[in-house]
Amino acid sequence: MARRRKGRDIHGVLLLDKPTGLSSNDALQKVKRLFQAKKAGHTGALDPLATGMLPICFGEATKFSQYLLDSDKRYRVIARLGERTDTSDSDGQIIERRAITFTQAELELALDKFRGPIKQVPTMFSALKHQGRPLYEYARQGITIEREARDITVYELLFIRLEGDELELEIHCSKGTYIRTIIDDLGEMLGCGAHVIYLRRLQVSKYPIERMVTLEFLQQHQDDIEFLTHLLMPMDSPVQDYPIEHLNEAQGQDILLGRTIRLDSEDKSEQLVRIYADYNGQQQFLGMGLRHHSLLSPKRLICPDEIHSDKE
Secondary structure, X not given: OOOOOOOEOOOEEEEEEEOOOOXXXXXXXXXXXXXXXXXXXXXXXXXXXXXXXXXXEEXXXXXXXXXXXXXXXXXXXXXXXXXXXXXXEOOOOEEEEOOOOOOHHHHHHHHHOOOEEXXXXXXXXXXXXXXXXXXXXXXXXXXXXXXXXXXXXXXXXEEEEEEOOEEEEEEEEOOOOOHHHHHHHHHHHHOOOEEEEEEEEEEEOOOOHHHOEEHHHHHHOOOOHHHHHOOOEOOOHHHOOOOEEEEOHHHHHHHHOOOOEEEEEXXXXXXXXXXXXXXXXXXXXXXXXXXXXXXXEEEEEOOHHHOOOOOO
8 A cells, every 4th residue: 555645735936046065856855844745846956055046846746847847947046167077067077277368259259159059068967867866966976978969949148257267148949959068168268178166057948036945034034924925926837838738627527537628729830838737717727728729638637626726
């Protein structure tokens, strides 16, 4: 007989401002205990060095965490020039020191090469899997695995400042982008080497920055569970960028039973949509579906028991 999970059934997304020095999983476990939650998961790990927005999904919202992994991110990064490390950040060992000799014009030219669609070879110190094991496990054993370059997009790369051996940038990028790799590659392009000494994730998808809360703030209010629960974003917030399909109650019941339904209108494109149905005059989020022509098929649905308890 399966063990029953202990904790509260809560559903929604907390925007944690992760502190430095803490792994994403450690942060998740601390938050899960504070909320006394039965089920929780984070969306897209931040290195222990990094701070900033770490969406933590509770309950039914965990079903849609993948959509946040696929979303765009924005970062503020400070690089130390003249030194290259084996991890491309300050947690690693310095493997090379070189003089800083580039000009401002050369820097601007180099930065421009990282804007737009580019190919990036992931760092060995990443969680990407090879034969079932994350690459960083091989790296710690001194083993290098050949990695294929991946297509990423840097939508915006802003130059903030260059002071001495510190270079500060702001980067808005697509999923799968390794900021450490951008800094390491930039350092090699400039001929001096570079590594990350500060990294802060400013934004995930379109989540509002002002809704981020610190671990310290949560700990100060840990005795007021109702207050903590009101900090959560709705369970459908991970899919806010997807188009909406509105259904009536009967159609909603069919979708929740896993049936493909026929819609009144026709759309020639095939696309993922978020599904809502009318229950007692209120629009309730049911989950994600695939629309093709006039057909709508369920892809990822919430538990039917939760359709009336979703946080507004």
